[in-house]
Amino acid sequence: MKFYSSAILWSAVVAVAFAASPLSAQPVKAKASAIQVEMIHSDEIKLPAEFQISLYENLIRQLEKQGGFEHVYRDGDRRAKDAADLVVLHGTVRGFKAGSERTRRVTTVAGATSVTIHCEFKNADGKVLLEQDVNGKVRFFGGNLRATYDFAKKTARVAHDNFSSSEHKS
């Protein structure tokens, strides 16, 4: 009898633990109604100017599309000062492989273009809220600049998953 009662007790504990685990795994989204995107920095690794601009412009576009923010401000925009719950996105190039569209077309296995950016999401006081390396790639089809589109989509997804204009659990 004692054996049965302890078995039931343990199974109940395990069931509760399993049931609770998916809830605890879900991240709490930080409140952020606006984001300001700084120009991508490439101090150590020399990045072609068109890549730098394409990363920045695609990032702004993707954050406007799927970031979930009420406002997306550009680098230096004076209106961002008045924004409540502002998050500043600071990106630094950590890796870059130029690749070749011709090689990709001819071989299909070589010539991939890849760019890795260290993204820091900071609050208005400069405190880092989230940091993550995000990679953009183009392996098969498309020009080299398509890697910047891939990076922008992934970064917007990271922002969407971690920040929300209203504080809640996803």
Added chain:
Amino acid sequence: MKRRKFLVSIAMTAAFAGLSVCGAKAQQSSKPVTDVIAITGLPGVKDNAKGALTVENGKLHFSYGKKSSEVNAASIEDVVTGEDTQAAVGKTVSNLSMVAPYGSGRFLALFRTKFDTLTLQYRDENGALHGVIFALPTAGAEPIKKELLAQGAHTTVVEERAAATNSSSKEPKQ
């Protein structure tokens, strides 16, 4: 008295000539470059729109179809030129050729044409930074860059070169 009048008239003529030269310079315009593609970043212009690019009256004009967009040269913080290549055949033909038997279609991928790139960074009236990328026919970017610089735009490339020259000239002294 006559000499003074003569000198005054010469001075006035010189001043008038100077003003007219300045006016001519202010209304300077570059030769329009056609077949330009605004790859991304130009406000109000769809990506990959094809049009013509000119620099006149201190502004960079991009006209496509019946529309046009312009950027004030003085607001441009950085203008950089570069070059790239693109497939010589169109996108559709290129994609269709990929399914040709025995990989024969890949042969077409070897043929590529060169083009120039013109990259700008400028600030709008709110201080917000914008980036624009243009693709131009070969040797089309450098004259536009020179004209923009003459009409008030800035570039970091010249400064970098100057800094490199300065550092190299200092090195032998040490």
